[in-house]
Amino acid sequence: MMNFHIHTTWSDGIYTPEIIVREAIKRKMEKIAITDHYQTRKVSSVPKKYLKMYVEDIQTLRKKYRDIEIYIGIEVDFSPRTDIDKLPSFEEFDFILFEYVQDSLWEGYPLWMLLDIRKKIESPVILAHNDLLRNFRNSDIHALLRVLEADKIGIELNTNLNYTKLGDFYYRLAAPIFERVRDFQIPISVGSDLHEELDLLDEVDDALSFIQELHLEKNLKLFLKEIGKRYEG
Ligand SMILES: [Zn+2]
Numbered sequence: 001m002m003n004f005h006i007h008t009t010w011s012d013g014i015y016t017p018e019i020i021v022r023e024a025i026k027r028k029m030e031k032i033a034i035t036d037h038y039q040t041r042k043v044s045s046v047p048k049k050y051l052k053m054y055v056e057d058i059q060t061l062r063k064k065y066r067d068i069e070i071y072i073g074i075e076v077d078f079s080p081r082t083d084i085d086k087l088p089s090f091e092e093f094d095f096i097l098f099e100y101v102q103d104s105l106w107e108g109y110p111l112w113m114l115l116d117i118r119k120k121i122e123s124p125v126i127l128a129h130n131d132l133l134r135n136f137r138n139s140d141i142h143a144l145l146r147v148l149e150a151d152k153i154g155i156e157l158n159t160n161l162n163y164t165k166l167g168d169f170y171y172r173l174a175a176p177i178f179e180r181v182r183d184f185q186i187p188i189s190v191g192s193d194l195h196e197e198l199d200l201l202d203e204v205d206d207a208l209s210f211i212q213e214l215h216l217e218k219n220l221k222l223f224l225k226e227i228g229k230r231y232e233g
Pocket of ligand 1: 005075
């Protein structure tokens with residue numbers, strides 16, 4: 001089992017990274033990522049000046065606990081609540097989540113703005129819990145997928161109930177889009193956006209079934225390969 005979207009006491013989660021890691025080992029998980037919020041005015045988050053400490057904290061756990069792969073991620077609120085022109089290059093990170101991309105309900109900036117910023121970031125970039133069907137309803141989907149592939153931007157399947165409509169996960173509502181994703185080299189990640197409920201730690205089964213149903217295994221593998229490259233290197 002794996003989960004690449006987890007918050008801790010570094011931002012608005014209630015468990016320390018170490019508690020999360022120990023619990024994940026107890027549940028025999030193989031891979032997890034800590035992805036706290038980067039400095040935003042929306043929620044408690046990691047200030048830019050503490051980023052290094054945050055990375056070192058997770059690196060220490062990585063050395064201490066060898067039974068599980070621990071990845072270093074962070075989540076950027078892609079909206080006026082973040083100082084987007086002062087974003088760091090995130091060199092030490094295995095991947096970066098961007099939330100609210102093109103999401104007008106949350107004042108999210110458009111995707112084209114992310115393309116500019118993406119050039120300055122070396123790590124894999126992922127659209128977190130995006131309501132693709134709604135946010136890109138006026139877009140040419142083929143063009144969108146080509147851009148994501150060309151600019152190496154992946155998509156997360158998020159199993160948190162916050163990202164559902166009438167009981168359907170955003171990614172399931174966007175199934176017509178995901179049916180076409182398998183023809184592109186677009187990384188796909190899975191996560192549950194855990195903050196307070198430890199039971200969400202290994203609660204990504206629906207996302208993994210969706211990947212099987214839509215034959216997106218190659219896209220998940222691509223994500224694992226991209227973050228793995230950085231993990232080992
Ligand atoms: Zn999150």
